[in-house]
Amino acid sequence: MFKVPPIPAERLPGLLRAMPKAExxxxxxxxxxxxxxxxxxxxNGVPLPYASVEELRRAYAFTDxxxxxxxxxxxxxxxxxxxxxxxxxxxxxxxxxxxxVAHAEIFFDPQTHTARGVHIxxxxxxxxxxxADARSSHGLSxxxxxxxxxxxxxxxxxxxLEQALPLLDRIVGVGLDSSxxxxxxxxxxxxxxxxxxxxxxxxxxxxxxxxxxYIWSALDVLQAERxxxxxxxxxxxxxxxxxxxxxxxxxxxxxxxLKLCVFPRLADHNLLQLLExxxxxxxxxxxxxxxxxxxxxxxxxLFAAVPALTARHAYQLAWNSFEASFAAEADKRAWHHRxxxxxxxxxxxx
Ligand SMILES: [Zn+2]
Numbered sequence: 002m003f004k005v006p007p008i009p010a011e012r013l014p015g016l017l018r019a020m021p022k023a024e025x026x027x028x029x030x031x032x033x034x035x036x037x038x039x040x041x042x043x044x045n046g047v048p049l050p051y052a053s054v055e056e057l058r059r060a061y062a063f064t065d066x067x068x069x070x071x072x073x074x075x076x077x078x079x080x081x082x083x084x085x086x087x088x089x090x091x092x093x094x095x096x097x098x099x100x101x102v103a104h105a106e107i108f109f110d111p112q113t114h115t116a117r118g119v120h121i122x123x124x125x126x127x128x129x130x131x132x133a134d135a136r137s138s139h140g141l142s143x144x145x146x147x148x149x150x151x152x153x154x155x156x157x158x159x160x161x162l163e164q165a166l167p168l169l170d171r172i173v174g175v176g177l178d179s180s181x182x183x184x185x186x187x188x189x190x191x192x193x194x195x196x197x198x199x200x201x202x203x204x205x206x207x208x209x210x211x212x213x214x215y216i217w218s219a220l221d222v223l224q225a226e227r228x229x230x231x232x233x234x235x236x237x238x239x240x241x242x243x244x245x246x247x248x249x250x251x252x253x254x255x256x257x258x259l260k261l262c263v264f265p266r267l268a269d270h271n272l273l274q275l276l277e278x279x280x281x282x283x284x285x286x287x288x289x290x291x292x293x294x295x296x297x298x299x300x301x302x303l304f305a306a307v308p309a310l311t312a313r314h315a316y317q318l319a320w321n322s323f324e325a326s327f328a329a330e331a332d333k334r335a336w337h338h339r340x341x342x343x344x345x346x347x348x349x350x351x
Contacts, residue, residue, distance in 0.1 A: 005344060006312070006348045007312065008347065012347070013304055013312060013315070016343075017301050017304060017315055018301065019343055021102075021103040021340050021343060022284075022296065022318075022323075023103060023336070024097060024285050024296050025227065025252045025285055025322060026108070026285035027105060027106075028110065029090055030113060031287060031291055032090075032096070032290050033079075034290045035058050037092060045082070045085070061293075064262060065210070066210055069291060080124075084127065085127065086124055086126075086127025087127040087130050089127075090107065091134065093105075093107070094132070094138075094141055096289075096295055098138075101297075102141060102296060105141065105144075106143075106174075108176055108178065121165055125145070126171075145171060146175060147175050148176040149178075149189060149192065150178065150179040151179050151188065152180040153179075159191065162175075174203060174226075175193070175196045176204045176205060176206065176229065177223070181209055186215055186223045193224070203223055205219040205228065207230065208234055209231075209232065209233070209261075212236075213234055216231055216234055216237075228250070228252070230258075232270075232271055241278050250283060251281065252325070253272055253275070253283065253284060254286060255267060256302060257287035257288060258270060270303060281325055284296065285299065
């Protein structure tokens with residue numbers, strides 16, 4: 002790998018913002034800013050239980066995953082038409098391009114919408130059109146990952162997959178999200194087996210609040226290719242060895258972990274420990290509108306809170322993000338090259 006020259010700490014935030022990166026853990030419904038929630042509510046005549054943008058923003062004081070999910074689902078209720086899904090994804094992609102995201106793999110939760118009577122084609126077509134447009138407007142490549150809500154039944158997930166069958170060319174994979182505790186990955190063994198047989202990539206949230214056992218079953222039962230979050234792996238040395246040996250990527254989301262009280266302070270975050278143990282860690286925003294920051298905010302705030310993180314770690318994290326993506330090998334090589342160039346330019350300008 003490219004030998005990263007030392008870069009003074011005061012120049013690190015600029016480098017973190019400038020470096021090309023992939024975002025692999027972003028829930029598109031979690032990118033809905035309060036202003037857009039209010040605009041869509043008005044456009045669609047959907048009543049909201051909050052009087053103003055400010056009041057909604059004030060409600061974003063979470064104590065755990067569930068307290069967040071309750072507000073998150075209320076926010077998503079304003080999405081009804083294909084244009085709404087398009088506008089939401091377009092806003093995220095424009096924001097991601099500003100953060101020098103070169104590639105995004107975007108989660109969406111169809112069950113959140115189909116349960117309200119919105120057709121799955123409405124959801125997927127709106128999101129897909131925004132992804133296609135991002136390539137021409139921003140030179141950003143984007144793909145979609147359909148997530149099953151784990152607090153619902155496997156039958157519901159199977160029915161969702163059935164509805165998505167005619168649209169499978171518009172998604173690259175499936176994931177598993179929502180309330181983790183009490184909903185182990187093995188609950189979804191059959192639907193994931195079916196998805197793998199259909200040639201879809203599979204990922205799963207595991208070890209965010211849940212125990213390392215959930216990461217084991219995401220790997221062994223679901224055969225997940227990436228683990229979303231996975232920060233609880235540190236409590237299981239055998240699991241840490243396996244994740245390192247097999248280079249299974251973890252899509253870590255520092256500000257989400259802070260806001261949902263997985264770690265009391267950003268300074269206590271274990272990302273450096275995971276990285277130093279040889280795990281293929283990446284940095285992501287999860288639900289940026291709700292957790293106070295997009296991907297660059299996650300990088301700069303974490304690096305500011307953990308001074309032991311240096312330019313070498315930044316390079317590794319960005320390199321991992323491309324490597325861990327489901328993009329074509331030629332694209333990964335091109336992004337890795339751009340990353341190296343960015344770091345070289347940064348040192349030349351010293
Ligand atoms: Zn997530």
